[in-house]
Amino acid sequence: MWFVKNKDEVINELQTNALQGLTSEEAKQRLAKYGENKLAAKKSKSLIQLFFAQLNDAMIYILLGAALISGILGEISDSIIIALVILINAIVGLIQESKAEKALEALKKLSTPKAIVKRDGELKEIASEEVVPGDLVIIDAGRYIPCDLRLIETANLQIEESALTGESVPVDKNSDLILEASNTPLGDQKNMAFMSTLATYGRGVGIAVGTGMDTEIGKIAKMLEEGDSEQTPLQKKLAELGKILGFAALGICAVMFLVGVFQGRPLFEMFFTAISLAVAAIPEGLPAIVTIVLAMGVQRMIKEHxxxxxxxxxxxxxxxxxxxxxxxxxxxxNKMTVVKFYADNAFGELSSLNINEPEHKLLLENLVLCNDATYTEESKTGDPTEIALLEAGAKFNIFKAELEKQHQRINEIPFDSDRKLMTTVNKYDNEYYVFTKGATDNLLKICNNVYVNGEIVPLTEEIKNDIMNKANSMSDDALRVLGAAFKKISSPHVAIDSLETDLVFIGLIGMIDPPxxxxxxxxxxxxxxxxxxxxxxxxxxxxxxxxxxxxxxxxxxxxxxxxxxxxxxxxxxxxxxxxxxxxxxxxxxxxxxxxxxxxxxxxxxxxxxxxxxxxxxxxxxxxxxxxxxxxxxxxxxxxxxxxxxxxNFKTIVSAIEEGRNIYNNIKKSIIFLLSCNTGEIISLFFAILLGWASPLKPIHILWVNLVTDTLPALSLGVDPGDPNVMEEKPRNPKQTLFAEGAGVSLILNGILIGLLTLAAFVIGARVYTGTTSLFPIFPENISEEALTHAQTMAFVVLSVSQLVHSLNMRHSSKSIFQVGWFTNKYLIASVLFGIFLQDVVITVPFLRDVFKVFDLNPKDWLFVGLLSIVPLIVNEIAKIFIRMKKTNN
CATH class of the missing domain: 3.40.50.1000 (HAD superfamily/HAD-like)
Structure with a gap:
């Protein structure tokens, strides 16, 4: 804590010379001891590490296991499809993650490239990395501070520290200060200068007391390096979901295997069936769909800035x-702006200032002429406070460049942090005006008159109290208050000491960094x-x-x-x-x-x-x-x-709205996929439990999960946002994906889809065999051809009913007629394209052989169509009751 020590203590402790600086040899030794004055970079992950990080997920592990077992069992096509899903998911995640974690590299770039130090009694410009503790560093306006410094000499030095401390105006520095409190905030350590801050005014000399990672910026770098990247709520929910589905898959496999053994079925057949159920339990496309939907959301948000x-x-x-x-x-x-004024007993917003009043005009001329900043529409240089004063003048067509041509500056007394005043002398025809601006209380001490009603009158205690009341009123509104005063002199050749005496008070201005x-x-x-x-x-x-x-x-x-x-x-x-x-x-x-x-x-x-x-x-x-x-x-x-x-802070609100809609869309996609997978589990579970032949083959399930379901799920991911989404309260972070009736809807729709699939399986078997038997689907009394026909019917109903069900997912309570059939054209296209693909699979001979399906006739398609639209009809009826319940509540 160098700020609590005096200059001599700092010089002695760092063993440096306040006049000559370090010798070149000492600097070389210290560089070897302390290292270069730069921030340590965190070792970045390689592309290979990032790639494998994408695979570190419970659901991915389950998919890898399913792919491996499918391959062992000879279902190579199943293994390839699963492997492709895993690869796509990893690549999408890799592309996004490879752009992240660059904070420490950015911190390094903030270090100023050059620094002026005193070594061997001479001024030298060196690379900032070569600055060492004990170096004498020279500071002047416009130069970045190369390291943490204890100031030993200052002359009107002001340093812009907003990037480090959040302070909106430059800080006055004073090398003579010795602070007593060891917990003094950075913004109040006025005898210190910190790495990567900017000197905006004056000059100074400091001793390097901290370099590299030992600076305040370095502490921030360490904090960034130590910070763990936490999972987002959705990542946590998906991780939990992956574990649940994993255990569910293993549980279903075990139950079905035991049921098969109890029924006396062949062990190999039951093992293969159990694997089919495991595949049905896990939505293979879910990780990739969530990633892709998020990526689409990213593209939309770019348009929202x-x-x-x-x-x-x-x-x-x-x-x-x-x-x-x-x-x-x-x-x-982040721009100081004059908002209020007080002159000639007028007090109010700057916009109410009357330039035709001599006191008001003189107030602005004072602030513009007694000013070292420059201002044009194209460029602004100088202290932010002084730029704000020039901008105030510009609002009333008083520009410094033009005014100085008329009223040339003859003399000046620069601003001083002790006096808190600045004075200039400007020529007005045959007279000279002394303009002074600064802190109100300091200014009133050197005023004995006031400019009111076009006259100069004595500054009485009553008037002085009124001025201080106005200044305090502005301060209470968090305004920074400056006072202005003047006097006329006949000759510029007067003693400097006499310029700031016997002044005439003009008025006050209040400024703030406005919202x-x-x-x-x-x-x-x-x-x-x-x-x-x-x-x-x-x-x-x-x-x-x-x-x-x-x-x-x-x-x-x-x-x-x-x-x-x-x-x-x-x-x-x-x-x-x-x-x-x-x-x-x-x-x-x-x-x-x-x-x-x-x-x-x-x-x-x-x-x-x-x-x-x-x-x-x-x-x-x-x-x-x-x-x-x-x-x-x-x-x-x-x-x-x-x-x-x-x-723009407003963009944050837009982003929150977009984020809510994206979450809702992801939730729609997840619930849709899980309800579809539940339907697959129901159909297989009951078929095996009842001792029937399997209604679906593993490749059928993979096709539905990865192709037929994927397009509607992606389309739901880009569903137009709910216009009323910002009227809702934020989600409870502990709320699951299945809250607010989503879980009940998932199970009921899953059961419905599963039962419809079994119905198609039974109808398919009866139509092909022409039997009157209610359930001609036991392995011992169904031919291979009849089984293929029945499985094809079940396969098509499972696929098409899920496509139709995607329309139900648009809104939990609004009818598809209220939401609008064509407000999500991607979804309609996905449904139609999915039906087309399903038709291709069962009509193209090559694909028919791969999927082991039967080419359906028109009568079969009629049955399929009627069964497939049942989820839409049932959900539309259910939503009528849901809306009635909401209305009653």
Whole structure:
């Protein structure tokens, strides 16, 4: 903690020379000891490692086992189909994942390439990697800080630290300060300068006290490296589902094998049948379909100005119920703006300023001329506060370049952090105006008159109190207040010391980093949707709360807390208070991670938005990290799951809406696939239990699972979004995929499809044999040809009834007539194409031999058609009762 030590202690401890710097030999030895001044990179995974990581899934293991056993049993076509599914899934995941985890590489790029140091008594420009602890580093405006420095000399030095601390304005630095509190936040360590921050004004000299991974940026890099990538809710649910299906498959196999043995069937036949059931229990296309649907969602979200770096992050947004947002640049414009003024007893919004009033005009001329920044529509350079003053003048057609041509600057006293004042002398015809701007209280001490009603009158205590009341009123609204004063002199040749005396007070202006215009509506929509918005910032508590109140984030000061207060809370105390807190001010990167983890510990799904280096660890700790694409640093982008290309908070809300719809669509696809697989299990289970011949062959099941079911499932994945989705509350993270009646619907529709398949099997056998026997499908009394015909009928009904059932999945309660037959043209095309493919399989001789099926006649197709539309009719009737129940509730 170098900020609590004085300059001499720092110099002695680092064994350096404050005048000569290190010698070249000392620098060389220290470089060997401490290493290069750069951030350590985390070893990235190879493509092979990433590929095998895609295979590390319970469902994939089951599929690999099924492929292996099918191959051993001679069903090579089954093995090949399963292997193709696994390969496609792995490749899609590999492509997406190979672009991720670049946060530390981005951090390295932030290091400034060159630094000016003093060695052997001479100034030298060296690569920043060569800076070592003890080096004397020279700082001037426009130069990045190459490492962490304890400042030993400063002259009006200001450093822009927003990317590291969240502070929205440059920080005044003072090398003479010695801080006593060891837990002083980064933003208040004014005798320090930190790696990768930017000097915007003045100059200084510092001693390198931390390099490479020992810097504040380095600490963030370590936090990123240590952070574990947690699974998203959908990943967790699919992992659980894979285990459930795996155990279910093994259980079904065991039960059926035992039933077959008990019935006296051949062991090999029963083993093969058990494998068929295992294949039926597992939706082979599910991993690939979920991945592809997510990838499609990614493409749609790009059009909504959101780039998703990790596929599962798409659905995570849909379950978010807490948005932790950085203030500067995310909720606000990251641009200081003058919003209020006070002059000639007029107090109000800047837009009400009257340029025709001499006091108002002089106030603006003061702020524009007593200013070192430059401003045009094309470029802005200088201190953000001074740029804001020039922009205020430009709104009233007062431009610095034109005004300085008329009123040339003759003399000046630069801004000083002790005086908190700046003064210039400008020529006005045959007179000279002294313009001074600065902190209100300091300015009033050197004023003895005030400009009111076109006259200069004495500054009485009453007027002075009124001015301070107006200044305090602006401060209470979290505005940064500056005062302006002037006086006339007849000659520019006066003592510098006398310029800032006997001034005439003109007025005040209040400025703030204003909220983004669209943010308030977005936060209101979030509130309506059951989503809490939390502001996390490096700014002061009053400023943060005022912005939060204006945006509708917080209503009471008790909902705001300082980072220093946060440190005093135990983990249990923080957890008990976290639900009521909305604003976290003056926080460090460690605080942000602590806040995110506290919200997550209460069972919330947390999104963290940010743009700075300081946001990176919390972006990674959150369930989903959202970085700003325009103002965001590479570090923030590298640590995030999603990047907003327009830096617009409103886009987050659009992304949440898209995420909810995508999750709903994925859920539709999963429930559809599982209900279809349940139908397959029901048909095989009851057939074997009753001692019948098998109604389906393993290749039939694989064909239905991988081809016939896949296209409708993908089409459901791109179903148009529900326009009322944002009126719903966020999903309970613990809620399963089978909640809200989805599980009941799955089972009932599975049973219906299974029974229809068995009905087709029985009808097929009777039609072919012409028998009057009710169940002519026992192995001992059915011929091979009759069995093939019956299996073909069952195969077609299983396939087509599932295709028809996909129409039911559009909405849980709305009729297909309400949703619209052709609002999802992909689904209609999938159903028609699936029926066409089914026809091809049983009519093309080569495929007919591969699938061991029978070419159906028109009468067979009539039976098939009637049985296949039953799921649609039954579900339409059921939805009438569901809607009636909702209406009554």
């Amino acid at each position: 959101a780039i998703v770096r990790k596929l599962p992050a798409v659905e995570t947004l849909g379950s978010v119920n807490i948005i932790c947002s950085d203030k500067t640049g995310t909720l606000t414009q 983004r215009l669209e943010v308030k509506d977005s936060i209101a929509l979030c509130k309506k949707s059951g989503i809490k918005t939390i502001m996390i910032t490096g700014d002061h508590k009053n400023t943060a709360f005022a912005i939060a109140k204006e945006l509708g984030i917080a209503e009471d000061p008790s909902q705001a807390i300082f980072g220093a207060e946060l440190d005093k809370l135990s983990e249990e105390e923080l957890y008990s208070r976290i639900d009521n807190l909305r604003v976290f001010a003056r926080v460090s990167p460690e605080h942000k991670v602590k806040i995110v983890k506290a919200f997550k510990a209460k069972g919330n799904i947390v999104s963290m938005t940010g743009d700075g280096v300081n946001d990176a660890p919390s972006l990674k700790a959150a369930d989903i990290g959202v970085a700003m694409g325009i103002t965001g640093t590479d570090v923030a982008k590298g640590a995030s799951d999603m990047i907003l290309t327009d830096d």
